Amino acid sequence: VNAFEDEIRRAMASHDDEAPRAEDLLRSLERVAPPRRRLADWYVPFAVAAAVVAVVAGSLWGVRLLGHQAVPAASPQPASPQPAGRGVAPSCPARYARQAPWVPAKPAGVDGRSRLVPAKTPSSALICGYAGSNLAKQQAGWALSGRRALTGNLAGLTAQLSWQARRLPGQQFFCAGVGGPQTNYLIGLTYPGGGTMWVTATDDSDECVPASRTSAGSVRTRRWFPRGRPP
């Protein structure tokens, strides 16, 4: 038994180098840290929105899809939202149908329970922008203001979105209450094998709206995410 136990100890020790490092965790924590004493309260919606906006901004650099400088859609808009489903590539809904955060369909053919997006690279990604104002009385029905299919660095997108920390029980959202432009985004992801998923995020002046796949405040991810300019 002792020899067997020693072998177990050696086997465990032999995998030490494979473990993640605290410095990576610390670096990620610093990137998502909100002002002091509010870490557990509102870093998640801030981080999620910033993450997705960073991904969108980096991916669409120079194409002026962001905010109110949106350009018309590059191709004819569909008359109605096309739900994401296995084997059906997402296409941009003509309108952002409800108050943000909203997605047109539940994840299909992929694990949508554990993280904002699965930790695997999609085969395609489509970003849809819906520009408006956070002062608007009616924040539903905003028209599609632009869309782009991402053609590169989908692994980078996955790396950012799948590292998003999940919301903790009891967390609350705090809004700055600043009026200004607001752009709602939908990101339609298609995975090898046909799985599809929508993620939504809002670029909002007061950062009140969390990113979500399901409902307000339901950020079901579990990873630290490194914020900043996408690679």
Add this chain to the structure above:
Amino acid sequence: VHLDDVLTELVADSGDRLLRVAYQLTHDRGAAQDVVQDALLRVYRSVRRRGLAPEDWYAYLRRAVINEYVRTRRLRSSTEVVTDMVPEPPAAGSLEDRAADQAQLWAALGELSERQRAVLVLRYYEGVADHEIAALLGCRESSVRSLARRGLAAMRPLVAAASGEEDLT
């Protein structure tokens, strides 16, 4: 904006060690980070609320890691992908044999129940005494011994099957 000093210290003081323990438990880098992340935030709250002494941080964090691992693994057990593929046994040779043995042991550890694995990791990786493991897991010391005994017993045939040997001493 800088990270709260308490959380920074928690990570700086105990992060590497906790991540290694979590990796021993989960055998997955992402899952290890998840477990430690949750443990850090739970203990962070306690530190802020109850003023835990720094010398107690690691013990609380380790307990939180163990609890989080057991809890999440149970929640996720239905979504795990199982496979009947086993690693190819390597060619004869002492270094390769040793590496193969360790790989088989590592794989066999991954097949244990979450509580069995927690007991073995705490006992053989962290060097924690059985009575302390019992306190960590919230069970009796006899239960810890039983979990360890059953875990070791479960590993032997897995290792023997993978190596093609009938007995392992």
